Amino acid sequence: MIKRGYYDGFGGAFLPEILVATFNELDNVFAQAKKDPAFWEEYKEIMSDYSCRPTPLTFAENLTRHFGGPRIYVKREDLNHTGAHKANNVMGQGLLVKRMGKTRVIAETGAGQHGVATATMAAKFGFKCTIYMGEVDMLRQRPNVFWMERLGAEVIPVLDGTKILKDAINEAFRDWVKNMDTTHYVLGTACGPHPFPEMVSFFQSIIGKEARKQILEKEGRLPARVYACVGGGSNALGIFQGFLDDPVELVGVEAGGLGLNSGRHASRLASKDASIGIAQGYKTYFLQNNDGQMRETHSVAAGLDYVGVSPILAKLKENGRVRFESATDKEVIDALSMAMKKEGLIPALESAHAFAQAFKEAPQLSKKDIIIINQSGRGDKDIFTIADAFNDPSWREFIKGKAEEYNA
Amino acid sequence: MLESYLLKKLQEKKILLMTHIVLGYPNFEDSFRIIETMVNAGVDLMELQIPFSEPVADGPVILHANQKSLAAGARVERCLDMAEKVAESFDIPFLFMSYYNILFKYGVDKFTKKMSDIGIYGAIVPDLPPEEGDAYLKAMTKNNLAPIFIFSPTTPDERLKYLASFGDGFIYCVARKGVTGKNTSFSKDLNSYLAKCRKATKLPLALGFGVKEKKDIDFLKGKVDIAVIGSETIRLVDNQGVGVVGDFIKSLKI
Numbered sequence: 335m336i337k338r339g340y341y342d343g344f345g346g347a348f349l350p351e352i353l354v355a356t357f358n359e360l361d362n363v364f365a366q367a368k369k370d371p372a373f374w375e376e377y378k379e380i381m382s383d384y385s386c387r388p389t390p391l392t393f394a395e396n397l398t399r400h401f402g403g404p405r406i407y408v409k410r411e412d413l414n415h416t417g418a419h420k421a422n423n424v425m426g427q428g429l430l431v432k433r434m435g436k437t438r439v440i441a442e443t444g445a446g447q448h449g450v451a452t453a454t455m456a457a458k459f460g461f462k463c464t465i466y467m468g469e470v471d472m473l474r475q476r477p478n479v480f481w482m483e484r485l486g487a488e489v490i491p492v493l494d495g496t497k498i499l500k501d502a503i504n505e506a507f508r509d510w511v512k513n514m515d516t517t518h519y520v521l522g523t524a525c526g527p528h529p530f531p532e533m534v535s536f537f538q539s540i541i542g543k544e545a546r547k548q549i550l551e552k553e554g555r556l557p558a559r560v561y562a563c564v565g566g567g568s569n570a571l572g573i574f575q576g577f578l579d580d581p582v583e584l585v586g587v588e589a590g591g592l593g594l595n596s597g598r599h600a601s602r603l604a605s606k607d608a609s610i611g612i613a614q615g616y617k618t619y620f621l622q623n624n625d626g627q628m629r630e631t632h633s634v635a636a637g638l639d640y641v642g643v644s645p646i647l648a649k650l651k652e653n654g655r656v657r658f659e660s661a662t663d664k665e666v667i668d669a670l671s672m673a674m675k676k677e678g679l680i681p682a683l684e685s686a687h688a689f690a691q692a693f694k695e696a697p698q699l700s701k702k703d704i705i706i707i708n709q710s711g712r713g714d715k716d717i718f719t720i721a722d723a724f725n726d727p728s729w730r731e732f733i734k735g736k737a738e739e740y741n742a
Numbered sequence: 743m744l745e746s747y748l749l750k751k752l753q754e755k756k757i758l759l760m761t762h763i764v765l766g767y768p769n770f771e772d773s774f775r776i777i778e779t780m781v782n783a784g785v786d787l788m789e790l791q792i793p794f795s796e797p798v799a800d801g802p803v804i805l806h807a808n809q810k811s812l813a814a815g816a817r818v819e820r821c822l823d824m825a826e827k828v829a830e831s832f833d834i835p836f837l838f839m840s841y842y843n844i845l846f847k848y849g850v851d852k853f854t855k856k857m858s859d860i861g862i863y864g865a866i867v868p869d870l871p872p873e874e875g876d877a878y879l880k881a882m883t884k885n886n887l888a889p890i891f892i893f894s895p896t897t898p899d900e901r902l903k904y905l906a907s908f909g910d911g912f913i914y915c916v917a918r919k920g921v922t923g924k925n926t927s928f929s930k931d932l933n934s935y936l937a938k939c940r941k942a943t944k945l946p947l948a949l950g951f952g953v954k955e956k957k958d959i960d961f962l963k964g965k966v967d968i969a970v971i972g973s974e975t976i977r978l979v980d981n982q983g984v985g986v987v988g989d990f991i992k993s994l995k996i
Contacts, residue, residue, distance in 0.1 A: 338873075348842060348869045350799045352894040352919060354901070494805060495795065507798045512920035514896070612843045613796045615869065625818040626847030627795040 339528020339616075342652060344645035347527040348615045353507075356514040361529045363433050368536060377426055381540065384458070385415040385425065389541075391548035391706070396676040401696040404558060404703035408679060409545045409573060411710045418682065418711030419541060419569045420451040424520060426537030428455040431518045438462040438517040442506045444471050444499035444565070445637030445684060446478025447711055448522030453485035455520075463487040466505040468498040471636045478715050496630050499565075499640050503614055523566025524644040527615030531646050535571045542576020545706060558703040559583045559695070562710065563687040564603070564658070565637045567644030569710035574656065583657065586647060587691040589633030590660030600631040600639040603651045603658040613641075618648045634663035634719065635683035637711075661690035667723045669693050670713065682711035683719060744835055744863045744888040744911035748946050748967065751786055757963045758786035759996045760948060762839065762972040764807040765790055765824055766816030772984050773824065776975070779984070781832045783991035786968070789866060790828070792821045792840035799868040801923035803973040803980070818848060822856060829861035837890065837911075839866040845878065854881040864888030864911045872908040879908060890914050893939050902942035912946040912968060915939050917953070923973030926952025928961040936965045956994050969996075 338361070339345045349357055367373040381387040390413065394406040411419035424441075431439060439461045443449030449465040456463035465482050469491045472479050482489050495501035503526070510519045524534040549557055560577055562570035564586040574584045591599030594607075600621065602608040608619040611626055621629045621641045633639040650656040661669070666683060669690035673679045681689055685708070692707045699705065713720060721729040751758055761780050765773055780788065793808040793816055800808065829836050838857065845853045845867065857865065864887050870878060872891065882889045888911030893902055895918060906913060915936065917926045926932075939947055949962055950970030959969045971994075978986055 346874055347871070348874050349871055350868050350894075351871065351892040351905070352799075352896055352916060354871060354894075355896045355898065494809065500796065504796055504798050508801070508921045511799070514919070609847075612846050612869075613841070614798065622843075622847070624847065626843040627812060 339532060341531070341645050341649035344618050344648040345528060345531055346617050348612050348617070349527050350511065352511050353514065356510070357527060357529075359434065360430070363430055364529050364533050367430060367433065373429070377429060377537070378540070380425055380429070381422065385421045386413050387540065388544040388548070389413045391545055391552065393552070394677050394679075397673070400676055401693070403696045403701060404699040404705045405553070406692070406696065407549065407557070407704065407706045409541060409706055409708045411541060411569060411708060412681065412685070412712035416447065416451045416454055417714065418447040418451065419538060419572060420448040420522060420711070422540055422572065423522065423534050423537045423568060424448070424451040424455045427518065427520045427533070428459050431461065432459060434518065436516055436518045438464070438513065439520050440464045440466065440506050440509050440517055441520040441522060442466050442499060442502035443478070443522065444468070444502070444640065445635065445682070446471065446475035446482070446715060447637065447682070449482050449487070449489070450478050450485070452520050453482045453487035456487065457485050464509065465489045466492050466502040466509070468492045468496070468502050470497040471499065471502070474636045474719060475715060476718065498631070498636070500614065500628060500642070523568040523640070524571050524646060525566045525614065525616060525618070525640075525642055531616070531644055534568050535575065535646060538568050538572030539575040541569065541572035541708065542574060545573055546576040549704065549706065553704055555704070556580050556582050557706045558699060559585055559705045560708070561585045561587060561688040561692045561705065562708040563638060563684050564588050564643065564647065565640050565684060566642070567647040569708055571644060571646055573706070573708045574650070578655065584655065585691060586656050586658045587687040588658060588660045589635060589638035589687060590662040590665070591632040591634070593662055594660060598632040599660065600633045600641075601660040602641070602643045603647065604660040616642075616645055618642050618645045634666060634723070635687065637682070637684040638687065659691050661687045665690040670720065671724075679709065680713040681709045682713045683716045685710045686713070743886060745945065747835055748912060752946070752967055755786075755996060757959060757966070757996060758968045759784070759959070759991070759994065760787045760789060760968050760970045761785050761975055761991070762789040762791060762970065764793055764804060764811055764976065765821040766793060766811035766814060767807040767976070768810065768979065769814060770820065770824055774828065775984055776979065776987055777828055777832065779988040780991055781834055783988045784996060785834065785991060787835045787837065789837050789839040790821075790825055792818060792838060792844050794841040794844055797841060799921060801921035801973060803923040803976050807976050818844060822860065825862060826860035835863040837864045837866060838862055842867050842870040842878075850877050850881050854885045854887055857887055858885035862887070864890055866890040866892070866914060868892060872905065875908070892916055893942070895919065895935050899938060899942065902939065906943035906945060909943070909945055912948050913939065913943055914970070915947055915949045915966065917949055917951040920951070922951055923977070924952060928958050933965065959994055959996065
């Protein structure tokens with residue numbers, strides 16, 4: 335029997351029989367595209383033309399001076415079209431959808447960035463589009479719901495389970511098992527059954543390829559450490575792949591929520607609370623109870639509160655190649671505030687986890703060192719959550735006024 | 743063991759009836775009463791679903807039953823105790839239906855040993871294709887249990903045979919694309935699919951997904967060996983209570 339998509343025992347393809355043929359087709363189309371140098375050129379071209387690639391690697395001069403330690407660089411995935419690294423994966427899968435001749439795409443979304451990116455791709459390529467989003471996330475990320483709908487996508491609230499990202503993934507699968515003839519499921523992260531982890535990592539590897547080239551151009555040497563936040567793991571794998579064979583320490587930062595001891599977090603690899611299991615079609619570390627039932631997770635960042643994690647990252651955790659840490663909601667808000675005040679950067683709450691960990695470690699590094707932080711997305715989408723976190727009085731007045739206007 | 747029971751039963755009846763319940767839904771006491779009612783009304787075999795938090799192959803009716811059972815505190819150990827009591831009390835074969843994580847977390851060897859000890863005949867694990875099933879298949883064989891594999895309308899002919907080579911007891915044919923509990927059109931299209939299934943295996947065939955009334959079962963007579971009713975009885979319990987289940991099963995006149 336052929337076992338595909340394993341990374342030192344993690345991954346696999348635990349599929350219901352009805353989807354096996356669909357996955358075989360996807361696997362074949364992707365394998366051909368991956369072998370074909372012209373496909374990568376086509377992909378790079380579209381990312382440059384439509385999404386501002388290569389994204390800059392910005393030197394954070396003020397933060398560097400503030401910490402008095404390493405030279406701090408920020409990889410600007412926030413400058414992609416739609417404001418996050420999600421565009422990389424979505425446009426790549428869009429090209430595969432064209433090759434397969436399908437006419438409709440569906441996607442899950444947590445923070446809404448993947449949903450918005452999928453909706454733009456669908457608009458550009460002329461696909462019908464349905465996005466599944468947990469009800470809790472819809473309330474947290476209302477601006478993104480607005481944009482998805484304006485872009486022509488149908489957004490379906492998911493009221494089952496914990497009403498967040500994992501539940502949206504289940505609903506997307508339930509749609510797919512019915513409509514696979516016309517529909518491709520654009521999974522947003524490097525999780526799920528094979529070939530998704532490999533495919534999503536492949537498209538996101540553009541981040542690391544660029545970052546490595548850029549730092550060598552600017553500094554003539556490699557960074558000491560690279561920091562990325564980890565939800566499903568796609569932005570982290572994207573940037574890490576550029577440095578896997580180099581003497582560079584890779585640091586993945588998970589959602590510490592209210593603290594690892596509180597039980598209210600989403601740290602699968604940095605805490606001891608997760609165990610190996612099989613769900614949503616693949617084997618990895620899950621936050622689950624002893625029976626194998628998935629637990630509730632918590633993070634201030636809707637894009638990081640997923641119960642599982644990429645099987646490729648699970649492997650890199652086990653073999654020690656990537657170090658995993660966590661940042662609490664409070665540390666994240668403080669880091670976000672500092673990035674804004676010192677550099678005028680507005681990282682998404684997800685990305686601010688990577689900033690928070692880098693800030694914790696910067697004072698211990700020497701002035702000769704370089705670090706890179708992956709700013710996977712921009713924070714504009716989080717305006718309601720961030721305004722609440724800062725308890726911003728004038729924003730509150732504005733919202734009250736707006737509500738009265740609508741009531742009038 | 744399961745197959746020989748089915749073949750013997752099939753000498754008495756043209757088609758057999760398998761029903762499905764979610765353990766612990768609406769609660770464990772009612773689960774037992776529903777099973778008792780079903781057995782008394784003439785059901786030939788039953789699937790006992792151990793609830794899972796991520797039942798991706800199930801539609802809204804069974805999904806909600808899973809969630810409510812878990813929310814009321816259903817644990818795997820309690821489900822196993824219940825299954826033991828059920829298998830002791832009633833003289834028909836019972837199968838487990840659950841997702842692979844439940845078996846994996848319990849320990850596949852330990853789980854299958856337990857199944858054998860408490861008198862469960864086999865298991866349906868919809869997210870475990872044979873490619874991923876080495877450990878499971880070995881443990882099932884060792885304990886003389888039937889691993890039930892699934893045919894679907896999207897499965898190519900070659901693969902039907904491949905799947906059948908791992909199956910035991912019977913093969914579960916999914917009637918259509920989609921999840922459990924939605925409507926199925928019982929029409930000619932189904933005939934050619936079922937003929938393909940029949941050609942691929944000598945094992946008895948069951949058909950499920952969307953079977954909900956007598957005329958569906960009449961349509962299936964002579965085409966498959968077992969009709970499977972899943973969501974419909976849960977829907978009945980939701981809407982009209984446990985009391986109506988017996989009359990419903992009798993109305994199917996198997």
